[in-house]
Amino acid sequence: MKALLLLAAGMLVAAPAWTQNRVIPQAGLKSGFEFLSPDLKKMQLDDFANPGTLWVDRGEKLWRAEAGAAKKSCADCHGDARASMKGVAARYPQVDRHSGDLMTLEARILQSRVERQKAVPFARESEDLLALSAYVAYQSRGMAMEADIEGAARKHFDAGEAMFFRRRGQLNLNCAHCHDANWGRTLYAERISQGQPNAYPAYRLEWQTLGSLERRLRACLSGVRAEILPFGSPEYADLALYLSWRAKGLPIETPGVRR
Amino acid sequence: MQYAVNAAAALLVAAMAAGFAQAQTPPLSLVPYVVAGGSIEKPLAAPGNVQRGQAIVLDKSLSSCVLCHVVPDPEHRPMGNIAPPLAGVGARLSAGQMRLRLVDSTLLNAHSIMPPYYRVEGLHQVAPAWRGKPIMSAQQIEDMVAWLLTLKEPPR
Numbered sequence: 565m566k567a568l569l570l571l572a573a574g575m576l577v578a579a580p581a582w583t584q585n586r587v588i589p590q591a592g593l594k595s596g597f598e599f600l601s602p603d604l605k606k607m608q609l610d611d612f613a614n615p616g617t618l619w620v621d622r623g624e625k626l627w628r629a630e631a632g633a634a635k636k637s638c639a640d641c642h643g644d645a646r647a648s649m650k651g652v653a654a655r656y657p658q659v660d661r662h663s664g665d666l667m668t669l670e671a672r673i674l675q676s677r678v679e680r681q682k683a684v685p686f687a688r689e690s691e692d693l694l695a696l697s698a699y700v701a702y703q704s705r706g707m708a709m710e711a712d713i714e715g716a717a718r719k720h721f722d723a724g725e726a727m728f729f730r731r732r733g734q735l736n737l738n739c740a741h742c743h744d745a746n747w748g749r750t751l752y753a754e755r756i757s758q759g760q761p762n763a764y765p766a767y768r769l770e771w772q773t774l775g776s777l778e779r780r781l782r783a784c785l786s787g788v789r790a791e792i793l794p795f796g797s798p799e800y801a802d803l804a805l806y807l808s809w810r811a812k813g814l815p816i817e818t819p820g821v822r823r
Numbered sequence: 824m825q826y827a828v829n830a831a832a833a834l835l836v837a838a839m840a841a842g843f844a845q846a847q848t849p850p851l852s853l854v855p856y857v858v859a860g861g862s863i864e865k866p867l868a869a870p871g872n873v874q875r876g877q878a879i880v881l882d883k884s885l886s887s888c889v890l891c892h893v894v895p896d897p898e899h900r901p902m903g904n905i906a907p908p909l910a911g912v913g914a915r916l917s918a919g920q921m922r923l924r925l926v927d928s929t930l931l932n933a934h935s936i937m938p939p940y941y942r943v944e945g946l947h948q949v950a951p952a953w954r955g956k957p958i959m960s961a962q963q964i965e966d967m968v969a970w971l972l973t974l975k976e977p978p979r
Contacts, residue, residue: 732947732949733947733949734949734953735938736929736938736939736946737936745936750902750903750905751890751905752883752890752901752902753901753903756905786950789950789953790948791948
C-alpha cells in the first residue's frame with residue numbers, strides 16, 4: 565500500500581495533469597493534532613494551558629488599538645472580529661481582487677495595516693503580526709478549511725501543487741515523500757504527520773514561541789538542505805494554497821500546539 | 824531537469840532488466856564510476872575503514888541514515904522506520920551493490936526516496952552551503968560500504 569502510494573507520488577512528478585486526484589482521500593485526512601502526545605493534546609485544548617492564548621489576547625488588544633496616520637483601529641473598520649472575521653482564515657490564501665496577487669492571511673493583514681491604517685508594516689514573524697493573525701484565525705476555530713482554487717487562484721494552485729511534488733535540496737526529497745507516502749511512520753524520533761496547515765500560527769515547543777505556517781515550511785525545507793526563500797515569497801503562498809486545498813474540511817485549530 | 828534524470832534512470836533500470844551491459848559516467852568533479860548490472864564494482868577511494876564507516880552511519884546530522892533506517896547500534900539511540908532495517912544487509916548485498924545504493928539509489932529505482940550520497944547534478948534548489956557538493960566524499964562512501972558489509976546478522 566505504502567509502496568503504491570510512493571509510486572503514485574513518483575508518477576505525479578512525471579505527469580502533473582494527473583494530480584487533480586487527492587493522494588490522501590478527504591475521508592482519510594488527519595490533523596497534526598492526532599499525532600501529538602496526550603500531554604500536548606491536552607495543552608492545545610485547554611485555553612489556559614495553551615501558550616498560544618497569549619498571542620490571541622495580544623491580538624485582541626491590537627485589534628482595538630488606533631494606529632498609523634489614518635488613526636484607525638482594525639475595529640473601526642471591521643467592527644467586532646468575532647463576527648466580521650469568522651470564517652475568514654478558513655478561506656485563505658485568497659487572490660486579491662485588485663492586484664491579482666495570492667495573499668496569505670498575514671499578507672492581507674499587512675495590506676490593511678499599510679494601505680488602510682497608513683502605518684509602518686509589521687515585520688514578518690514579529691510578535692504583533694503573529695498576534696493579529698492568531699487573533700483573526702482564532703475566529704475560525706473549529707471551522708472547516710475551504711480555500712477556493714478556481715478562477716484566478718488556479719494558476720497559484722497549480723504552482724503550489726508542482727512545488728509539493730518537486731524533489732529539492734541536497735537530500736532530493738519532495739513534500740509527498742514524507743507527508744503523503746510516509747505519514748504515521750517515524751523519522752528519527754518524530755512521527756511524521758500528513759503535513760496539514762490547519763493549526764497555524766501554532767506554538768511550537770522547539771521554537772518556544774508562536775510561528776507561522778511559513779516558518780514551519782522553512783524547517784521542512786532546511787531539513788532536506790534546500791534553499792530557503794525570504795518570508796512572504798509568492799512561492800510560499802502558492803504552496804500554502806495547495807496545502808489548504810489538500811486539507812479541505814479539516815477544522816482550523818489556531819492556536820495549535822506542536823512539538 | 825529532474826524529469827530527464829528520472830527518465831534516464833528508468834531507461835537504465837529497464838535496460839538492466841533486459842540484461843544489457845550498462846555504463847554511465849558521473850560529472851567530472853566526482854570520482855568517475857561505472858554502473859553496470861546494478862552495481863558499481865570499482866571502489867571510489869582507498870579501502871574503507873570499518874570503524875569510521877560505523878561512526879558516519881550512526882551520526883545523524885552527518886549522514887541522516889538513522890532518520891530512515893534502523894541500524895545495529897550498541898547505544899540504542901532513536902531511529903526512524905521509513906526504510907528497511909540495515910541489519911543483515913551485509914549478507915544480502917555485495918560491495919558493488921551497496922556502493923551503487925549509496926552513490927545514488929535513484930539509478931536503481933527512479934522513485935527511491937533514499938538521498939543520493941554521491942551526486943551533484945540534477946538536484947533542485949540545493950541550499951547555498953551544500954550546492955555543488957555531494958553529501959558524502961568518495962572516502963566516506965567507501966568507509967560506509969566497509970561497515971555495512973560487516974552487518975551479516977538479520978534483524979532480531
